[in-house]
Amino acid sequence: MLILGKAPVQDIAQGQVAFAADLSRFLGQRSLDEVGWAKPDDLTLLVPLFGTRAGGGRDPYLLRLYFDHYPTWPPSALFVNPLTLTYKYRDDVQWVPETNYPQEIAFHTNYPPGIQLICCSLTLEFYKVNHSVEEAMIWREEKHKFTSTIAAIKRALVQPHYMGRWKQ
DSSP, rough: OOOOOOOOOHHHHHHHHHHHHHHHHHHTOOOOHHHHHEETTTTTTEEEEEEEEEOOOEEEEEEEEEEEETTTOOEEEEEEOTTOOOOOOOTTTTGGGEEESSSSEEEEEOOOOOOOOESSTHHHHHHHHHOOGGGGSSSOOTTTHHHHHHHHHHHHTTTTTTTOOOOO
């Protein structure tokens, strides 16, 4: 199935409210510090993740989620340089994991038209490039939350799927 004509529409106010509510539900009595996350503003969440190498070592990554289209659409998801909190092709490709996860996700360092793409139906960019998707995999705001996005990405960062950092 190809989702044509359903371009994501930005709604910052709705995104702030929905993100705050879903984050509060997820945290419960815990703080952001306790789960190791950071919220630099009302629309951004920084989530440290780790890729597990075959020998058992772990590579750190920083996932930036942005909620300006949420909850109608999934959060924007991008691996960023932990020092700059941005991503620039060539300079920052080592901050993107390389995987061979065969099912629902792929990580691209330079997807046409020149963007990083976490190719998964639980990320906003997937819909912005108008990717084809099976009906069962489409983001549904009544079913999915931002934690679904994080969980999908984490599934690709373990063995035997995780292959290490992208090389320049």
